[in-house]
Amino acid sequence: MRKLFFISLLLFGCNESSSNENTPKYYYDLAGFINQQISQLSKNQPITWKNLLIGEKTESIQTKDIDWKKELELFLQADLNKQSYQLSYTKDSTQNKVVYQLKKGENLPVKVLKIEFDQENSPKHIDALIQVANYLYKSEKNLSMDLDKKQLKNYQIKGWQELFIGQKKNFKMIGVVGK
Structure with a gap:
């Protein structure tokens, strides 16, 4: 369980706040869609199989919590x-697909966001690349999510993190959502 805490710190340690509901929607409303998923998953609490890899250490769990x-x-x-x-x-x-690419000269953490849609115009696959670099910290996170009929089926977060005083740490988390 301590490893799960560590992976949470590793993945979420340096984040930016979520979008404001009052902000105009220039792009696809990913936050709105993900919040719907969060609400549905929190209500249903499906069994989820998670595999974690940090460096050379792995851990697998099955949980509803x-x-x-x-x-x-x-x-x-x-x-x-x-x-x-x-x-x-x-x-x-x-x-059935939209790709948002960060413009040259811009310095924001989200570099690419790709969304593929099904016949009902609901997301069926989402990919994103997030990179952060500052004096203390560098990281890269590749996110992917697969959905079927507006229901999350699996998700993956992989990448690396490097603190200025440490070594690069690779990580990967795969989640498979059951019924």
């Missing part, structure tokens, strides 16, 4: 509808 707001916090951070993000991304879209 998940704080989904904390579990999906990084996906909330990938939402682009923050005041400081307005007009900072290019948009490339097709009928």
Whole structure:
């Protein structure tokens, strides 16, 4: 259980607050969608299988006891509808996919957000790349999420973190949501 606490610190230690509900929506409302998932998962408490890898250490658990707001916090951070993000991304879209790419010269943590939609125009796959670099800390987080009929099926967070006084630590978390 101590490892789970560590991975939480590792993944969420340096985050930015979620978007404000009053902020105009220039981009897809990822935060609104993720908050719907959090509400649904918190209500249903499905069995979830989690595999964690930090460096060379692995841990696997099966649980119904998940704080989904904390579990999906990084996906909330990938939402682009923050005041400081307005007009900072290019948009490339097709009928069933949208890709937001950080514009050259911009310095924001979310570098890329990709969303694929099903026939009902609901997200079926989400990918995001978050990179942070400052004097004390560097990190990269690759997020992905698969959904079926608006229901989360699995999610993955992988990447690395490096403190200025330490070594680079690789991590990976995979969650598979049951019924």
